[in-house]
Amino acid sequence: MIGLAAMVLSIAEFMTGQADYFVIYLFFAVDFLACAKVFIGRHNWMSAVACTVFATAVLLGVLWPAQYARITAIAFLSAGAIFIMRGIFALLVLSGFFPWFRLSMNRNLFAPTGGYSEIVVGTAGALVFAATSFFLGLNVLEPGRDSVEFNVVKASLSSMCLVFAVYALNHGLLDRGLSMLFIALSVCMSAAVNLAGFTWPMVLDLLFSLGYLALIAVQLLRHQWLSLLAAVFLFLSLSLKSFTAYAAYIPILIAIVSMVTTYLALWNFLRYECIRDPQEVAV
Amino acid sequence: MTVGRAEAEIFGEKTTFLSITAFMLAGALALWSGLFYLNADWQFMTVDPAAYHFTRIFLAVFVLMFALHLFFREIVTEGLVILYTAVSCAAFSICALVLGLDGDATTDAIMAPGILLAALMFFHRRNYLLGAATIAFTVAFVLGQLFGSAAGHQATGVCLVAAGVLYIYYACGNLILSETGRNLLRVTQNQVLPPEAPDRDHAYELVAVAGFFVFSTLMIQLGYQFAAVPTPSRSICVAELFLALTAVGFAVYALVRGIVLEGTLMLVFGLSCSIFSAIVLVGYTPSLAVDFFVGVVAVVVGISFVLRGERLLMVGTLLLAAGELTATLLGAFVLGGYAILAGAVCLGYFAVSSWIVLETGRDLLPVH
Numbered sequence: 001m002i003g004l005a006a007m008v009l010s011i012a013e014f015m016t017g018q019a020d021y022f023v024i025y026l027f028f029a030v031d032f033l034a035c036a037k038v039f040i041g042r043h044n045w046m047s048a049v050a051c052t053v054f055a056t057a058v059l060l061g062v063l064w065p066a067q068y069a070r071i072t073a074i075a076f077l078s079a080g081a082i083f084i085m086r087g088i089f090a091l092l093v094l095s096g097f098f099p100w101f102r103l104s105m106n107r108n109l110f111a112p113t114g115g116y117s118e119i120v121v122g123t124a125g126a127l128v129f130a131a132t133s134f135f136l137g138l139n140v141l142e143p144g145r146d147s148v149e150f151n152v153v154k155a156s157l158s159s160m161c162l163v164f165a166v167y168a169l170n171h172g173l174l175d176r177g178l179s180m181l182f183i184a185l186s187v188c189m190s191a192a193v194n195l196a197g198f199t200w201p202m203v204l205d206l207l208f209s210l211g212y213l214a215l216i217a218v219q220l221l222r223h224q225w226l227s228l229l230a231a232v233f234l235f236l237s238l239s240l241k242s243f244t245a246y247a248a249y250i251p252i253l254i255a256i257v258s259m260v261t262t263y264l265a266l267w268n269f270l271r272y273e274c275i276r277d278p279q280e281v282a283v
Numbered sequence: 284m285t286v287g288r289a290e291a292e293i294f295g296e297k298t299t300f301l302s303i304t305a306f307m308l309a310g311a312l313a314l315w316s317g318l319f320y321l322n323a324d325w326q327f328m329t330v331d332p333a334a335y336h337f338t339r340i341f342l343a344v345f346v347l348m349f350a351l352h353l354f355f356r357e358i359v360t361e362g363l364v365i366l367y368t369a370v371s372c373a374a375f376s377i378c379a380l381v382l383g384l385d386g387d388a389t390t391d392a393i394m395a396p397g398i399l400l401a402a403l404m405f406f407h408r409r410n411y412l413l414g415a416a417t418i419a420f421t422v423a424f425v426l427g428q429l430f431g432s433a434a435g436h437q438a439t440g441v442c443l444v445a446a447g448v449l450y451i452y453y454a455c456g457n458l459i460l461s462e463t464g465r466n467l468l469r470v471t472q473n474q475v476l477p478p479e480a481p482d483r484d485h486a487y488e489l490v491a492v493a494g495f496f497v498f499s500t501l502m503i504q505l506g507y508q509f510a511a512v513p514t515p516s517r518s519i520c521v522a523e524l525f526l527a528l529t530a531v532g533f534a535v536y537a538l539v540r541g542i543v544l545e546g547t548l549m550l551v552f553g554l555s556c557s558i559f560s561a562i563v564l565v566g567y568t569p570s571l572a573v574d575f576f577v578g579v580v581a582v583v584v585g586i587s588f589v590l591r592g593e594r595l596l597m598v599g600t601l602l603l604a605a606g607e608l609t610a611t612l613l614g615a616f617v618l619g620g621y622a623i624l625a626g627a628v629c630l631g632y633f634a635v636s637s638w639i640v641l642e643t644g645r646d647l648l649p650v651h
Binding site: 166169170172174175177178181185188189192193196198199200201203204207208210211213214215217218221222 | 345
């Protein structure tokens with residue numbers, strides 16, 4: 001999340017000079033707050049403080065755009081310092097300097113192997129997927145921002161998403177893997193085509209959207225309503241691209257997809273972290 | 284076969300489940316290619332040809348990746364179909380985008396028998412939908428070679444669209460079936476599965492079937508070039524480079540799994556063909572020294588096959604050696620080409636025989 005946020009903030013600063021992507025910053029603020037809650041649950045206070053600092057700084061940056069750069073810089077410096085101190089402290093504890101202190105353990109490392117892939121895809125994979133959707137939405141929302149930098153970010157984010165998709169498919173999580181694969185392929189290919197200086201053929205999006213019809217049926221038969229909502233909007237956002245009359249609705253659709261996916265990812269994340277027995281995990 | 288927890292919860296047959304993604308992507312690739320072929324005559328959409336070839340290469344790389352995934356899951360027949368799809372599309376598009384040439388349909392025609400055989404295997408498994416899609420795909424491969432440009436374009440386009448739609452339908456239907464247990468789209472699955480035996484050597488099966496199939500395809504291509512093409516064609520060389528690198532991949536796999544003789548033969552020949560193709564593609568005249576080296580190694584490997592009692596492999600390998608040595612030492616390329624083609628038939632027969640044993644458990648084409 002820190003890496004993604006840093007990349008987004010840098011690109012935004014580079015391209016616009018100020019913080020005006022309110023929705024994206026809200027996305028990161030919510031994510032960092034969720035991470036803070038998880039760290040509090042683990043009694044890992046320093047990491048929790050660092051995450052809260054990040055979330056606060058992101059929100060302050062939006063509310064106070066004139067001081068955005070200063071706030072962001074202070075937040076990154078202080079959170080980075082906290083993380084470094086936490087690392088040094090952990091090293092000292094592990095070396096036996098403070099024998100009375102016990103480091104908070106990441107109990108999820110002891111989760112059963114079979115369920116681990118589901119957790120990875122359901123949390124980290126879904127978050128990256130949500131971030132990719134945000135960028136896709138922004139790109140459609142502001143056609144003027146279809147620059148080299150934006151395409152590079154799109155390509156990098158969708159490549160990460162592709163990695164998670166292939167991981168999911170390799171572990172038999174077909175519905176989640178395919179859901180990520182189609183959108184990631186579309187974004188990655190369009191970014192690469194734009195970077196190479198060609199015109200992206202919209203028909204290909206229509207072709208990719210066909211896969212979502214099967215995913216819609218799957219989610220419908222399983223009664224997974226939120227995933228169904230995401231699949232329906234992904235289908236619409238890809239298929240409507242070819243019909244310019246409906247292009248104005250695409251950002252709204254993609255924004256909904258991002259919100260649903262972020263909600264699902266955070267829900268999985270918090271549920272996984274807050275339950276007592278990892279065997280109970282059901283993503 | 285190692286499966287995660289999620290795979291144990293699927294409905295229906297496991298091989299079908301594992302190949303869903305690959306067929307969905309291969310279907311998308313075939314459909315995309317078919318639409319472009321038809322668009323050339325009917326003009327129903329606006330597509331930048333460069334963007335088309337670029338996206339096709341991108342998709343082909345992904346399809347190739349999933350073909351390898353299938354091979355590593357010991358799913359040979361589906362893997363071969365997917366592999367040939369990726370190689371054909373990538374070779375055509377690289378020719379067009381990078382070299383500015385039309386692709387050579389000869390390569391597709393050479394690969395068509397392998398895909399046809401795979402279709403027959405699918406029919407044997409009573410997976411009729413997949414069989415029909417693969418038949419449509421085979422016809423598309425052959426039509427480009429049989430007809431002239433205009434009629435060939437349209438017929439190939441229609442067949443590719445049909446194959447693509449059928450593959451996507453098959454994959455979508457099986458996705459719904461595997462995930463929910465309901466056959467909403469009335470698709471078929473594999474009914475007759477390859478027999479399981481406790482002493483099966485999956486690594487050797489992969490090398491003997493997929494490895495030797497790619498190897499013999501490569502030999503046919505080289506033999507055809509020696510016998511029928513006066514100067515090396517750059518279009519053919521692109522496809523040859525892809526196939527040669529695939530053969531090198533199989534060789535490395537064979538050597539890692541302790542299959543030394545077959546691995547060595549594939550490695551040396553694959554490397555030789557990749558060097559040959561790469562040199563032609565960059566515009567230089569290839570040296571025949573590497574081919575001479577291949578001939579010498581093939582003689583040694585052939586003699587080793589004699590000692591192992593593998594007569595068919597021995598004949599195929601010695602014919603390859605004879606072809607390479609005749610072409611390099613005597614300059615008799617046509618004669619050498621025919622010898623290599625004869626060797627390709629022997630090794631292709633071995634691959635088909637192993638394939639039938641793998642799929643049906645019956646030794647219909649005995650090799651000893």
